[in-house]
Amino acid sequence: MKEQHFDLIVLGSGPAGSTVATKAVEDGKSVAIVESREYGGTCALRGCNPKKVYANAGTLIDQVRRAEGKLVVGSESIRIDWENLLRFKQEFTQPVKEERESSFQSDGIATFHGNATFTGPNRLSTGSELLSASRIVIATGATPTKIDVPGSQHIRTSDEFLELAKLPKHVVFIGGGYISMEFAHVVARCGSDVTIVERDGSVLSGFDPDLVEQLTQYSRRRGIQFRFDATMTAIESDAGGSYRVQFEEGEPIECGLIVHGAGRVPNINSLDLQTGGIAFDKDGITVDKTLRSTTNEHVFAAGDCAASGVPRLTPTANEEARILVKNLFSDQPESIPDYGPIPKVAFTTPAIAAVGLSEKDAAKSFDIEVRTEDSSSWGSVRKTGDVVAGYKILVDKQTDQVVGAHLLGPGAEETINLFALAMKFELSATDIKSTLFAFPTYSSDVRRML
Numbered sequence: 001m002k003e004q005h006f007d008l009i010v011l012g013s014g015p016a017g018s019t020v021a022t023k024a025v026e027d028g029k030s031v032a033i034v035e036s037r038e039y040g041g042t043c044a045l046r047g048c049n050p051k052k053v054y055a056n057a058g059t060l061i062d063q064v065r066r067a068e069g070k071l072v073v074g075s076e077s078i079r080i081d082w083e084n085l086l087r088f089k090q091e092f093t094q095p096v097k098e099e100r101e102s103s104f105q106s107d108g109i110a111t112f113h114g115n116a117t118f119t120g121p122n123r124l125s126t127g128s129e130l131l132s133a134s135r136i137v138i139a140t141g142a143t144p145t146k147i148d149v150p151g152s153q154h155i156r157t158s159d160e161f162l163e164l165a166k167l168p169k170h171v172v173f174i175g176g177g178y179i180s181m182e183f184a185h186v187v188a189r190c191g192s193d194v195t196i197v198e199r200d201g202s203v204l205s206g207f208d209p210d211l212v213e214q215l216t217q218y219s220r221r222r223g224i225q226f227r228f229d230a231t232m233t234a235i236e237s238d239a240g241g242s243y244r245v246q247f248e249e250g251e252p253i254e255c256g257l258i259v260h261g262a263g264r265v266p267n268i269n270s271l272d273l274q275t276g277g278i279a280f281d282k283d284g285i286t287v288d289k290t291l292r293s294t295t296n297e298h299v300f301a302a303g304d305c306a307a308s309g310v311p312r313l314t315p316t317a318n319e320e321a322r323i324l325v326k327n328l329f330s331d332q333p334e335s336i337p338d339y340g341p342i343p344k345v346a347f348t349t350p351a352i353a354a355v356g357l358s359e360k361d362a363a364k365s366f367d368i369e370v371r372t373e374d375s376s377s378w379g380s381v382r383k384t385g386d387v388v389a390g391y392k393i394l395v396d397k398q399t400d401q402v403v404g405a406h407l408l409g410p411g412a413e414e415t416i417n418l419f420a421l422a423m424k425f426e427l428s429a430t431d432i433k434s435t436l437f438a439f440p441t442y443s444s445d446v447r448r449m450l
């Protein structure tokens with residue numbers, strides 16, 4: 001088989017890989033991209049975007065039901081039609097699958113299909129082609145962590161959940177992180193029973209514990225059940241298509257579907273990194289600050305598969321790709337990602353959001369003032385019907401700067417970006433409070449929070 005040579009080969013066509021390939025070809029490099037599944041990556045096909053279609057349905061139903069007898073009447077007849085929702089979601093994902101590869105090709109990028117594996121420090125096989133390049137970027141994303149219990153083959157991934165044609169009567173989510181909480185809020189609004197099984201004592205560990213507790217109570221009122229401190233021991237299936245989840249302690253749970261929400265790990269196992277001389281550990285490909293492999297000068301990594309120490313999210317993948325392109329062909333790579341404070345949002349209904357330090361970490365480094373309140377009774381929130389809301393803003397007393405912002409409630413997913421902006425550009429709490437915001441909006445509540 002004849003080997004094809006390029007200036008750059010990119011592995012993976014998610015946010016990180018796509019940005020790198022497109023920018024490098026604009027800079028006049030010969031570029032190839034290899035994708036093992038459909039072109040488009042997780043965010044566009046199996047993550048952020050399709051997930052948000054589902055979350056929007058949950059939020060819409062919730063808004064209408066909460067507004068019953070106040071803003072609207074007759075909401076009892078409104079429901080989510082799962083098959084219809086699936087079709088609507090496919091309107092967003094289907095064109096990506098079809099258009100992304102042809103868009104690369106029209107940009108002059110050579111596209112390959114297959115699971116890339118290293119056959120040398122700068123050589124790869126796609127299974128049917130041999131490729132080499134002076135630079136290789138690994139952007140292969142993340143994959144669900146292995147759950148090691150008998151019967152684990154019955155656990156469906158989030159990819160499969162997003163393609164589900166019919167929603168069963170009872171869904172169990174394993175793990176209480178982003179994926180489970182976001183999907184559970186939709187499933188509950190569809191009228192199915194939902195149980196979240198979490199090995200720790202609470203859900204959403206990256207968010208403010210007090211706001212998480214408020215959200216957990218509210219989720220219970222919306223029909224979501226929680227099984228905390230749970231150790232799953234086995235999954236049994238019966239011929240009728242139902243499952244029984246067994247635990248070390250407590251009653252088993254019968255259900256029609258079990259979904260994986262127990263975390264994702266770098267998707268690097270099938271790359272044969274040893275043959276490529278590329279160091280890695282459980283956090284992913286070992287990279288220096290410029291995102292170059294610490295052991296192979298031809299190789300860089302970005303996004304979910306790189307051990308860059310930041311949350312595995314689309315904005316961080318994009319930032320890494322932007323920086324990595326500057327370093328790829330430089331004799332002395334020196335650009336480093338400017339992540340700034342990274343906002344995080346779980347798209348539950350309502351959303352929970354955070355940026356900057358947690359209260360615990362902030363108290364270690366600063367003399368902080370904690371401004372916090374249950375804001376469920378504030379006018380902006382009450383106008384939408386009965387819902388939960390709260391905030392916790394951490395202000396450094398010495399500089400008057402916000403070092404952490406934590407929000408729960410309607411609009412939290414948007415308002416958190418104001419705090420990210422203010423923190424990145426070191427505005428003081430007084431600066432933010434002195435800014436006029438359009439009223440009545442959720443963001444105008446920020447002045448009251450400060």
Ligand SMILES: Cc1cc2nc3c(=O)[nH]c(=O)nc-3n(C[C@H](O)[C@H](O)[C@H](O)COP(=O)(O)OP(=O)(O)OC[C@H]3O[C@@H](n4cnc5c(N)ncnc54)[C@H](O)[C@@H]3O)c2cc1C
Pocket residue numbers: 011012013014015016017034035036037038040041042043044046047048049051114115116117139140141142158179267270271302303304305312313314315317
């Ligand atoms: C259900 C879900 C919801 C999410 N929601 C959000 C959200 O709301 N906001 C947010 O910021 N983030 C969200 N994320 C995370 C976000 O999707 C990822 O952080 C982001 O996609 C990472 O981009 P990436 O380019 O590193 O990897 P990916 O987008 O995962 O792309 C990697 C690509 O590499 C391909 N690949 C893998 N191995 C090989 C190989 N050996 N050879 C060739 N190709 C290979 C894969 O098929 C894939 O297409 C969500 C994730 C999931 C699963």
Ligand SMILES: NC(=O)c1ccc[n+]([C@@H]2O[C@H](COP(=O)([O-])OP(=O)(O)OC[C@H]3O[C@@H](n4cnc5c(N)ncnc54)[C@H](O)[C@@H]3O)[C@@H](O)[C@H]2O)c1
Pocket residue numbers: 147174175176177178179180182197198199200203204205230232260261262263264311312313345346347
């Ligand atoms: N809105 C968003 O930005 C968003 C949404 C979805 C996914 N994501 C990304 O995808 C990643 C994966 O999401 P996720 O929800 O799978 O993971 P997660 O890391 O958010 O949460 C995993 C949870 O599962 C628990 N757990 C692990 N093993 C378990 C077991 N055997 N039994 C019971 N509980 C167990 C953990 O204690 C943890 O609470 C996220 O970390 C994030 O990077 C982001």
